[in-house]
């Protein structure tokens with residue numbers, strides 16, 4: 001759950017971060033501690049998401065500590081339990097902890113923060129160079145602050161789920177028109193920066209109305225689903241596909257100049273044919289047309305419209 005890039009992006013939204021920063025600054029002051037953090041457990045290490053603003057704090061936000069480092073937060077995440085170490089230099093298990101051996105921290109109090117599904121998000125913690133004896137109220141306070149952060153994570157997660165649902169076409173589960181066009185703008189910008197060609201392929205079923213009329217709408221729906229499945233099957237991770245509406249689909253692919261789009265469409269034709277056959281669905285075929293950007297021409301709406309025109313021409317020329 002914590003590896004969803006959209007969710008991570010949302011976690012870092014300016015509003016959430018500003019609020020969490022205030023919480024951490026206040027927490028460190030109440031604990032009279034030089035250092036307080038929200039640390040996020042990520043695939044590449046423990047990342048300092050928020051650090052209190054205090055000149056004595058040696059760690060700042062943005063730093064990533066490798067996964068194999070013996071830090072306090074790692075133990076909290078792995079045990080999924082609170083850790084209170086009052087006098088770390090007397091405990092051998094921290095001999096290899098650079099926070100203790102290199103930076104001179106003695107005290108650590110940290111609690112686990114979890115995503116709504118219970119998986120690890122990271123930790124909320126305070127650290128001090130001196131030996132501490134926090135009373136029960138302070139220990140309760142850090143747990144209470146953690147509960148508030150977890151409430152924010154619930155909101156972030158729900159928002160992300162809703163955004164995801166709003167981007168999908170409910171019938172085929174691929175991107176809807178608005179999402180695919182928005183995402184394509186971003187992909188086009190990347191392709192232009194990398195001096196790659198950016199292709200739009202417009203795909204439209206032939207005589208689909210007759211399929212609905214002859215076999216009924218539910219069969220028509222299955223055919224549309226079959227085409228979406230076939231498009232996904234031939235797409236690479238980098239490609240983008242969506243349903244424009246009705247029986248029209250779009251693919252956006254970046255690549256070199258050349259005839260490979262026709263090869264890709266041949267693979268799609270074969271995949272679609274097989275899917276229809278396997279489900280005992282009528283043999284429907286599609287027409288396609290494509291257009292590509294270059295350094296001089298990159299208006300997306302125009303690109304889609306050119307691909308549409310090319311598709312229309314192919315459709316009218318079909319035997």
Ligand SMILES: Nc1nc2c(ncn2[C@@H]2O[C@H](COP(=O)(O)OP(=O)(O)OP(=O)(O)O)[C@@H](O)[C@H]2O)c(=O)[nH]1
Nearest residue numbers: 171204205206207208209210212217220221246247
């Ligand atoms: N089953 C089903 N049909 C849909 C859906 N959305 C649109 N349609 C139908 O798709 C058909 C599209 O018809 P047209 O645009 O005339 O396309 P066509 O019959 O394929 O004609 P050509 O493209 O010229 O070959 C219409 O009959 C719509 O009712 C859907 O979600 N499910």
